[in-house]
Amino acid sequence: MSGGLPFRRHLRMTPLHAEVAVESRTNDWVERNGFTMAGHLDTPETEVFARYHRATLADISSRRRYRIAGREAMDCLNRLVTSDISKLEEGHFSPVFFCEENGLLVGEGSLARIGDTEFRLFTEEEVLSWLRRNSTGFQVHAEDVSAEGAGLELAGPLAEAALDEAGFEPLRLLLAGHAQTRELMGMPVLVLRHVGDVFEFWPEEDDAVPLWRHLMQAGREAGLQAIGEKTRDLVRIDRGTPRMGTDYLGALSAVSHDHVRTPFEMPGEINVDFDKPVFNGRAALRRMAVKSASHRIVALAVDDARDLTFAVVCKGERQVGVCTSLTFMPETGQHLALATVEAAACSAGGLTVEAEIRRELAVWREKLPVRIRPRPENR
Amino acid sequence: MTGDRQAYDAIVIGGGHNGLVAAAYLGRAGKRVLVLEAGGIVGGGALAAELQHKYTLPAVSHLMDGLSASVVKDLKLARHGFAYAASGLPTVALDPDGRHLVLTGNAKDDEAFLSARGQDGAKWTAFARKLENSAAWLSPLLNRPPLVAASSSARGKLMARAVLAEASGERAREAFLSLAAKSVSDWVHEELEAPLLGGLVAFDATLGSTDAPYDAGTAFRLIYRHALKAKSGVAIPRGGIGALAETLVALIEGQRGEVWAEARASRILMDGTTACGVVLDNGIEVSAPLILSGAAPRETLLRLVGARYLEADLADRLSLGKAGGATAKINLALDGMPGFRGLTPEQVGGRIVIAPSLDEVEESALSARAGALPLDPVMEIVMPTCHDDSLAPSGHHIMSILVHQVPYEIEGGWEARREEFVQRAIRAVCRYAPDATDYILAGEVLTPPDLETKYGIRGGDWHQGGLNPFDLLGLRPEPELAGYATPVNGLYLCGAGCHPGGGVTGLPGKFAAETVLEAEARGGRT
Ligand SMILES: Cc1cc2nc3c(=O)[nH]c(=O)nc-3n(C[C@H](O)[C@H](O)[C@H](O)COP(=O)(O)OP(=O)(O)OC[C@H]3O[C@@H](n4cnc5c(N)ncnc54)[C@H](O)[C@@H]3O)c2cc1C
Numbered sequence: 001m002s003g004g005l006p007f008r009r010h011l012r013m014t015p016l017h018a019e020v021a022v023e024s025r026t027n028d029w030v031e032r033n034g035f036t037m038a039g040h041l042d043t044p045e046t047e048v049f050a051r052y053h054r055a056t057l058a059d060i061s062s063r064r065r066y067r068i069a070g071r072e073a074m075d076c077l078n079r080l081v082t083s084d085i086s087k088l089e090e091g092h093f094s095p096v097f098f099c100e101e102n103g104l105l106v107g108e109g110s111l112a113r114i115g116d117t118e119f120r121l122f123t124e125e126e127v128l129s130w131l132r133r134n135s136t137g138f139q140v141h142a143e144d145v146s147a148e149g150a151g152l153e154l155a156g157p158l159a160e161a162a163l164d165e166a167g168f169e170p171l172r173l174l175l176a177g178h179a180q181t182r183e184l185m186g187m188p189v190l191v192l193r194h195v196g197d198v199f200e201f202w203p204e205e206d207d208a209v210p211l212w213r214h215l216m217q218a219g220r221e222a223g224l225q226a227i228g229e230k231t232r233d234l235v236r237i238d239r240g241t242p243r244m245g246t247d248y249l250g251a252l253s254a255v256s257h258d259h260v261r262t263p264f265e266m267p268g269e270i271n272v273d274f275d276k277p278v279f280n281g282r283a284a285l286r287r288m289a290v291k292s293a294s295h296r297i298v299a300l301a302v303d304d305a306r307d308l309t310f311a312v313v314c315k316g317e318r319q320v321g322v323c324t325s326l327t328f329m330p331e332t333g334q335h336l337a338l339a340t341v342e343a344a345a346c347s348a349g350g351l352t353v354e355a356e357i358r359r360e361l362a363v364w365r366e367k368l369p370v371r372i373r374p375r376p377e378n379r
Numbered sequence: 380m381t382g383d384r385q386a387y388d389a390i391v392i393g394g395g396h397n398g399l400v401a402a403a404y405l406g407r408a409g410k411r412v413l414v415l416e417a418g419g420i421v422g423g424g425a426l427a428a429e430l431q432h433k434y435t436l437p438a439v440s441h442l443m444d445g446l447s448a449s450v451v452k453d454l455k456l457a458r459h460g461f462a463y464a465a466s467g468l469p470t471v472a473l474d475p476d477g478r479h480l481v482l483t484g485n486a487k488d489d490e491a492f493l494s495a496r497g498q499d500g501a502k503w504t505a506f507a508r509k510l511e512n513s514a515a516w517l518s519p520l521l522n523r524p525p526l527v528a529a530s531s532s533a534r535g536k537l538m539a540r541a542v543l544a545e546a547s548g549e550r551a552r553e554a555f556l557s558l559a560a561k562s563v564s565d566w567v568h569e570e571l572e573a574p575l576l577g578g579l580v581a582f583d584a585t586l587g588s589t590d591a592p593y594d595a596g597t598a599f600r601l602i603y604r605h606a607l608k609a610k611s612g613v614a615i616p617r618g619g620i621g622a623l624a625e626t627l628v629a630l631i632e633g634q635r636g637e638v639w640a641e642a643r644a645s646r647i648l649m650d651g652t653t654a655c656g657v658v659l660d661n662g663i664e665v666s667a668p669l670i671l672s673g674a675a676p677r678e679t680l681l682r683l684v685g686a687r688y689l690e691a692d693l694a695d696r697l698s699l700g701k702a703g704g705a706t707a708k709i710n711l712a713l714d715g716m717p718g719f720r721g722l723t724p725e726q727v728g729g730r731i732v733i734a735p736s737l738d739e740v741e742e743s744a745l746s747a748r749a750g751a752l753p754l755d756p757v758m759e760i761v762m763p764t765c766h767d768d769s770l771a772p773s774g775h776h777i778m779s780i781l782v783h784q785v786p787y788e789i790e791g792g793w794e795a796r797r798e799e800f801v802q803r804a805i806r807a808v809c810r811y812a813p814d815a816t817d818y819i820l821a822g823e824v825l826t827p828p829d830l831e832t833k834y835g836i837r838g839g840d841w842h843q844g845g846l847n848p849f850d851l852l853g854l855r856p857e858p859e860l861a862g863y864a865t866p867v868n869g870l871y872l873c874g875a876g877c878h879p880g881g882g883v884t885g886l887p888g889k890f891a892a893e894t895v896l897e898a899e900a901r902g903g904r905t
Contacts, residue, residue, distance in 0.1 A: 075687060101692035133695050137686025277652040280690045283859070283866070 011036045014061035015150040015208045019216075023226035030229050032062040033124070033146075038228030045330045047231040052331060054223035055156035057215055058232055060200065061208075063151055064109075066131060069118040070140035077111065077119060080134050080280060082263055084273040088113045093179040093192055096121075097263050097271055098130075099281030103288050104251035104260045106130055106280075108244050112179035112192060120145075120179075120190070125245050130252060134280070150208035152201040153232070154215060158222040159197045166218035171199065185214060196239075234327040237336050240267050240299035240375050247297055247324040247338050261340070264293040268375050295321075296343045299373040302353060305333035310353040313339050313370065320345035323353065336373075346372060387413040387637075389669040389895075390657050392644045392683070393835070393874060395423020398673030399627035399638075400888030401873040403454050405671075406634030408896050413665060414631065415657060417643035417835050420621070421628055423673070424836055424875075425883045427621025428710070430821060434777055435770040436710040437620040439825070439834055441761045441779040442468075442730060443883050444614065445607040446623070447522070450885035454630060461626040465766035466614035469729040472579045473811050477721045480575050481729070484612055498573040506570045506580075513558065514606035521606055521879040524890040525853040527862040559848040563597040567737055578734035581741070582757055586783055587841030587881060589705040591744030592737050596847040603846065607882055613730050615763050619770055623883065644674075647683045647870065654684070654870040671891055673874035674835070675843040676856040680865065688867055696857055704827035704839025705747050707785040709804055713776040713818035716762075719811055728765030733758045733807060734783075743784040750790045756804050758782045776818070780804060787827040787839055797824060842881030843874050852878060863891040864898070871895055 012035050014020075020038050028039035037059065040047060050056050068077060078085050081096040088094055093112035100106050107130065109123035121131075131142035154162060163171050168184060176195040181188055187207040192200040203211050216224065236243065244250055248261040263272050263285065272285055300323065302310070313321035321341030329336050337353075345351065352367045391402045394416025402412045420426050428438035443463075451457065472480040478496060482489050486504055494500030563584035567577045581592035584601035591597075616622040628638050642663075647670060648656035656666030672679040677697045680686075686694035719727050734740050734757040743753030764776040771777050782804050789796050801824050808815050827839025837843065844856050853861045856876045863871045873891030875881040 072687075079687060079691065101690050130691075134691045136691075136694055136698060137681065278688055278690070278866075280692065282690065 014059055015205045016059040016061060016152070016212055019209055019212045020059050020226065020228075023216075028228065028230075032229060033064065033126075035062040037062055038226075039230045041226050041228045044231065044234075044328070047225060047227040048234060048330050050223060050225035051156050051227060051231055051235060053157060054225065055154065055158040055162045055219055056225050056227040056231070057212070057219065058153045058155070058227050058229075059212075060151040060153045060232075061149075063146075064123045064126060065145045065148075065151075065202070066121040066123070066128065066142055067118070067145045068121060068131065068140060068142045069115075070138070071117055072138040073117050073119055073140045076135060076138040076140040077121075078276065079278055080131070081111065082272040082279060082281065082285070084276045085111060085113075090115060091180045092177055093120075094177065095271065097266070098127075099263065099285065100251045101281060101284060102251070103262050103281040103284035104257070105244070105248070105263065105266075106251045110192070112190070114179070114181070114190070124243055125250055125253070127250075149202055149204045152203070152208070152212060152215065153198060154201070154219075154224075155196075155198040155235075157197060158224075159199060161222040162215065162219035162224050163199070165221050166215055174199075185210065187211065230327075233325070234329065234336070237299070237325050237327045237338055238329065240338065240373065242266065242297045242338055243325070248340065261295070261297065262288060262293065264288060265295050265297060265340075265343075267297050267299065293343050295340050296346055297338060297340050298346060299375070300337040300339050300351075300353075300370050301373050302335040302337070302355070302368050302370050303333075304335060304355075304368055306357050307359070308335065308355045308357045308368075310335075310337070310355040310368070312354045313341055314352050314354060314367070315345045315350055320351070337370075341372075387411050387665065387667040389413070389671060390415065390665055390667040391671045391673060391873065392647075392657060392679070393423065393673030394418070394421035394624070394628075394638060394640070395673045395835075395874060396425045396623055396627070396883055396885060397874045397888035397891075398423070398671070399624055399631065400450055400454070400885040401671050401673065401892040402636060402638075402888075403627050403630050403634070404889055404892030405669075405895065406631050406636045407454065408892075410636075410669075412631060412634070412636040413667070414636065414638040415642040415644050415659065415665075416638065416640050418833075419640050421638060421640060422621050422624035423834065424841075424881075425620050425623055426834065427619040427625075428823070430710070430712055430823065433772050434712045434775070434821075435619040435621070436712075436777060436823070437761070437763060437779045438710065438823075439708060439830060439836065440620055440883055441615075441708075441763065441781060442613050442759075443609075443616060443620070443623070444612060445609050445882045445884040446611075446614075447885050447889065448609055448611075449522070450889050453889070454627075456623075456626055456630075459626050459630050461622060462617045463611060463614040464617040464763070465728065467612040468614065469726065470579070470613070471722065471726050471729045471731045472575045473719075473731060473733050473735075474575055475735055475810065478575075479721055479726075480573075480579075481726055482579075493573070493576075499571055499576055502571055503573075503576060506576075509570075510602060510605055513602045514608075517602055517606040520852060521603075522886070524863070524894060525855070525861050525878045527853050527858070558599045558602065560595050561598040562593050562595055563601055564592040564737055564741070566598045566601075567592075574736035577737035578740055578757070579732055581737040582732055582734035582759070582783060585740060585744060586759070586781075587706060588846060589744070589748060589784075590847075591748070592741050599848050600846060603851070603880075604882075607879060607884060615761070615766050617767055617769075619763065619767070620883075644672075644683055647672075647679075647867075649684070649688065649867070652688060653868040657683075669869055669871070669895060671871045671873045671895065673872075673888065675837040675840070675874060676860060676872050676876040677844070678837055679870075679872060680860075680867075684865075684867055684870065690866070693857060693859060693866070704787045704830065704836070704841070705744075705784055706830075706839065706841060707782040707800070707827060708825040708830070709780040709782065709801065709822060710825075711778040711780070711822040712771065712820045713778055713815075714820050715774065715818045716776055717778075717812040717815040717818055720813070724765070727762055731760040733760070733811070740784070747784040747786045750786045750788055752786075752789065752796065752800055752803060753784055754803070756782050756807050757784060758804065758807065760808065775820075778808075778815070780808065785827060789826075793826050793828060797826065800824070800826070840881075841875075843876035846880050851880065855880065863887075863894040 388410035830839040
């Protein structure tokens with residue numbers, strides 16, 4: 001950060017900004033965690049097609065990264081998160097949630113075990129002060145390493161092919177859930193592989209541009225396309241994965257508890273391990289576990305290809321939820337959304353959204369039927 | 380001390396009076412209890428220190444006004460030799476011009492006395508009645524364990540549940556709400572005129588804290604202290620302030636229990652997340668299925684157990700609690716009785732307060748807060764030898780001076796400022812008893828840090844933690860600890876850090892022991 005006034009807003013650029021800018025045909029930029037990131041680099045159709053049928057590369061340097069290291073790093077983190085990470089082996093990573101004392105989510109992210117006593121935590125939101133507060137009483141040090149290095153995400157069905165072209169064949173053998181530092185072009189790069197052929201590369205700052213260029217060049221054969229945040233967001237919504245700060249708020253930053261969620265309200269598998277005797281929120285979550293959650297975050301689809309937006313989810317005349325993420329899927333002509341909906345209203349059908357529909361300058365309202373989509377693993 | 384890893388039914392960490400009371404209640408229920416006291420003498424804030432083998436000094440506390448009658452009765456303390464040398468002591472507010480006020484607590488007498496001197500007679504009666512009435516609804520709440528809420532969420536909601544729900548009746552709630560935010564100075568300015576009375580009330584409302592009379596919540600503190608007062612009024616035990624601890628030790632030993640002095644707990648042993656024993660700083664390990672700690676909650680949970688066994692929020696809140704000590708002690712051995720101008724010998728045996736006006740109390744609070752010594756320290760003086768001549772050689776006396784509003788951290792450091800502090804305090808006494816210095820043979824000075832290092836009183840804090848309305852009842856010391864049980868299985872708190880707070884009452888110890896026994900009777904332990 002430059003020496004300006006502390007409250008002046010600085011839009012920061014990632015180490016890959018110039019490379020990404022070269023790919024932009026849209027001049028569409030968005031802000032993520034204070035960084036200027038690409039919205040779309042090309043038309044949505046082109047990007048989405050590449051992501052679902054070819055391969056894509058994206059700058060993900062705006063994600064927060066924390067280094068947590070020390071003799072008792074594992075103990076400290078195991079009290080922090082709701083799942084049991086004592087089973088997390090070196091070279092692996094796992095999705096984690098963490099709560100405060102009332103069982104409300106403070107953060108979420110991916111936790112990678114880099115070494116016996118060293119971890120990396122990747123999150124959307126700032127959590128350093130919470131990590132520091134959690135360090136008291138443990139031999140551990142937590143620091144924000146977001147400013148170090150950069151992140152690249154290679155994804156899509158031809159991602160492996162792109163790796164081959166790039167001469168990174170051994171990465172094919174990396175299994176989903178692994179996080180390993182590999183030597184690529186003579187540079188040390190932390191590589192994470194997610195399910196669905198998503199590879200994350202975390203090179204050092206100086207190595208980021210050469211790696212980006214190399215992948216872009218080598219991947220052209222496999223139809224590799226650079227994409228921006230909006231297409232990544234579309235994939236996230238399609239997968240039904242809520243994001244803190246967008247679909248719900250962190251318990252330490254939210255003003256109203258209505259906008260804060262518990263692990264039980266999240267879609268998918270509930271990631272709370274009560275066999276672990278001490279972790280933040282345990283007592284509260286245990287009380288909660290016996291009751292059913294009042295709200296749930298669900299994935300929605302509106303089968304209507306018109307130009308429309310919506311926010312309010314209704315059952316009959318009554319509002320039962322709010323849509324927090326919305327995108328248009330060109331492949332299927334559907335609007336996909338994530339919404340927080342009263343749990344009781346989720347079971348039977350009959351949900352509608354109050355859509356605003358546009359045609360050129362005309363705007364009108366219509367109630368459109370909406371359905372809850374099953375989670376991707378069940379699809 | 381014998382053998383490694385002795386097995387007891389329960390271990391009590393801390394031989395303060397509350398730890399001893401808890402041990403005696405458990406012993407009464409047939410448990411074999413071991414008490415571990417870090418210091419050389421038991422008693423904690425209520426212990427007697429020997430000086431030159433001739434003087435029995437009230438090392439820290441010097442008066443008892445709140446020892447619970449139920450504790451005395453349950454433990455049959457009288458039968459074990461505990462008695463007061465004097466009770467119902469009058470309070471004497473010293474006036475720089477010699478027009479001292481003497482209050483007995485008897486409304487009629489006090490009104491007559493004050494009216495005769497043109498000092499707020501009727502106003503004082505009205506004030507005292509209001510104090511009495513407010514204390515009357517609080518008192519039952521202090522004499523039983525608090526209601527506890529299941530979670531620590533939303534302090535406001537908790538406040539409503541834990542505090543207001545207990546105050547039965549609309550009027551009591553109104554009274555509480557209007558007082559919780561009020562300062563004692565507001566109250567005094569509304570109802571009293573005489574500066575001496577204002578000073579006395581402000582002194583009592585702020586004693587044992589770093590609060591100044593203009594701080595919100597001080598009106599409530601006054602009521603709180605009043606509500607904890609026992610019927611016997613201000614009293615001095617026979618044999619000195621340490622007599623209570625001594626009686627309790629004899630009682631515990633008679634129950635097959637043991638009390639070890641110079642046995643500092645350095646760690647609580649854990650079996651998974653269950654407390655199962657204690658390691659002493661000399662390496663000895665003792666085990667028991669039940670551990671009670673009369674040390675401060677923060678000390679117990681963060682240092683003896685460790686933050687790792689707690690949820691981070693709780694650990695965080697405990698670590699934020701500031702040490703609130705602002706009281707110092709000067710204990711003097713005298714070879715004669717100094718002449719207090721304008722006081723009868725009977726009055727010299729009372730509780731003597733130097734706090735000429737509310738503003739002087741305010742001023743010394745502000746200087747203490749700034750890390751400075753007050754120019755004119757406010758203080759409470761007690762001469763226990765007026766009532767008990769066994770405490771000193773014949774004709775000799777003990778003067779116990781409790782100096783209020785003394786900073787824990789002082790500008791320039793206590794090493795350099797100690798002498799100046801003593802000089803100022805003695806000078807203040809000499810204003811009323813000019814010949815006092817002629818009699819001083821020896822003495823000891825205990826600054827707030829001294830109280831910590833010498834007698835294990837963390838931060839020199841009277842109450843082992845704050846005492847404003849938001850630190851009380853079901854919120855004390857933290858909502859999830861208010862029921863004496865802790866998140867650590869088998870570990871309970873039993874000191875003044877718990878409800879109903881500090882002072883020599885025995886109530887935290889009693890309630891903790893009763894909680895343990897009730898939980899056991901129910902078949903669970905937490
Ligand atoms: C200067 C001063 C004057 C006071 N005057 C009065 C008064 O006149 N009247 C009155 O009613 N109240 C007075 N009080 C308040 C009163 O002293 C306390 O509120 C009371 O003593 C609290 O009792 P307790 O048993 O809960 O804790 P404490 O008396 O503090 O006892 C705790 C004990 O635990 C021991 N301990 C701590 N850690 C360990 C460890 N790790 N291992 C083993 N042992 C440990 C300590 O050594 C100590 O003995 C005064 C307080 C102060 C500071």
